[in-house]
Amino acid sequence: xxxxxxxxxxxxxxxxxxxxxxxxxxxxxxxxxxxxxxxxxxxxxxxxxxxxxxxxxxxxxxxxxxxxxxxxxxxxxxxxxxxxxxxxxxxxxxxxxxxxxxxxxxxxxxxxxxxxxxxxxxxxxxxxxxxxxxxxxxxxxxxxxxxxxxxxxxxxxxxxxxxxxxxxxxxxxxxxxxxxxxxxxxxxxxxxxxxxxxxxxxxxxxxxxxxxxxxxxxxxxxxxxxxxxxx
Numbered sequence: 001x002x003x004x005x006x007x008x009x010x011x012x013x014x015x016x017x018x019x020x021x022x023x024x025x026x027x028x029x030x031x032x033x034x035x036x037x038x039x040x041x042x043x044x045x046x047x048x049x050x051x052x053x054x055x056x057x058x059x060x061x062x063x064x065x066x067x068x069x070x071x072x073x074x075x076x077x078x079x080x081x082x083x084x085x086x087x088x089x090x091x092x093x094x095x096x097x098x099x100x101x102x103x104x105x106x107x108x109x110x111x112x113x114x115x116x117x118x119x120x121x122x123x124x125x126x127x128x129x130x131x132x133x134x135x136x137x138x139x140x141x142x143x144x145x146x147x148x149x150x151x152x153x154x155x156x157x158x159x160x161x162x163x164x165x166x167x168x169x170x171x172x173x174x175x176x177x178x179x180x181x182x183x184x185x186x187x188x189x190x191x192x193x194x195x196x197x198x199x200x201x202x203x204x205x206x207x208x209x210x211x212x213x214x215x216x217x218x219x220x221x222x223x224x225x226x227x228x229x230x231x
Contacts, residue, residue, distance in 0.1 A: 002164055005138075005199070006192035011182050013135060019093050025182040026065035026097060032170075032187070033131070036219045039071045041158045042130055045223050046072070047079070049126065049154050055082035059124040061114035062132030063087030066098030066107065072128075073105045086121065088114045115147060124151065130158040134193040138203065145207035149228040157224035160194030166220035167191040191220070200224055 011017070012025065033039055050056060060069050069087045076083050085107045089095055095111040102109070110120050117124065127148050133141055148155035160166070171188040178184050200214045200222060211227035 001192065002162055002167070005162065005195070006189065007137075008189060008192070010135065010186040010189055010193070012186050017093070017182070019097075021180070021182060022093055023065070023097055024180045025186075026067065026094075028178055028180050028183045029131075030065070030067035032183075033067070034071070038130070038158065038219065038221060039068065039075075041217045041221050041223050042068065042072065042128065042156065043075050043079075045156045045158065045225055046081075046126070046128075049156065049225065049227075050079075050081045050083075052081065055084070056125040057084045057086065057121065057123060058126040058128055059086045059088055059114075059117055059121070060128045060130065061088050061117070062129060062135070063089045063098060063109070064094050066102045066105075066109070068128075068130045069098075069107050070102055070105055073102075073107060084108075086110060086117075086124070088112060088117050090114075114144075118151065124153050126156060127151075127153045128156045128158075131160070131190070133157055133159045134190055134195070138199075138206075141203050142207045145203060145209055145226055148226055149207065149209060152228060154228065155224070155226040157222070157226075159222055159224070160191055161216065161220040161222055162191060162194040162196055163220045166194075194220075195222055197222065 069085055088110045090113050092111050095109050098109055167188050174184045174187045197214055204212050209226050213225045215223045217223050
């Protein structure tokens with residue numbers, strides 16, 4: 001079952017999720033992402049594309065409850081880049097949660113499909129996607145890369161590698177310690193919806209990307225950077 005990406009939809013992708021269940025899910029995912037070092041992949045990737053002598057507008061797509069944006073904001077307090085942060089999510093309940101979660105952070109939230117972000121902003125220098133891409137099918141991923149290329153934005157992706165050890169590890173860890181039925185179901189399924197490096201390379205080719213990197217990272221992640229015309 002690891003040869004191909006799973007097409008099974010995660011519970012998180014349902015239209016209606018009770019807010020209390022969603023909030024528990026978001027809190028547990030932040031805990032997992034932090035302690036497995038997942039956020040560090042985004043920090044390292046951003047350091048590769050940022051320059052100290054210019055300002056950046058970063059849009060985190062599929063921002064969920066805003067935890068990634070909070071981590072980036074806190075990281076940048078020491079990193080010291082001139083950075084304006086925006087979060088986009090299509091689910092109003094996620095934006096409502098993120099609004100409370102980010103109340104003390106300099107982040108602007110937008111409730112919309114990421115493809116409409118330029119109806120709200122004149123530009124975005126960085127489009128960042130952390131654990132968002134495994135929710136998309138191949139055509140949607142190709143469209144995302146083309147979207148970034150067409151808008152001259154650097155695309156930074158932090159997502160899961162489809163790996164048996166990752167699958168069985170997270171399955172048992174969440175079964176033992178998670179109190180969220182969403183996390184117990186979706187965490188191992190997310191791994192099955194994750195990627196092999198060759199799949200990312202094929203997506204880049206289909207999208208017409210020319211300047212990009214795909215790297216394997218700690219804890220079964222991929223760091224994907226598409227420079228497009230923004231480098």
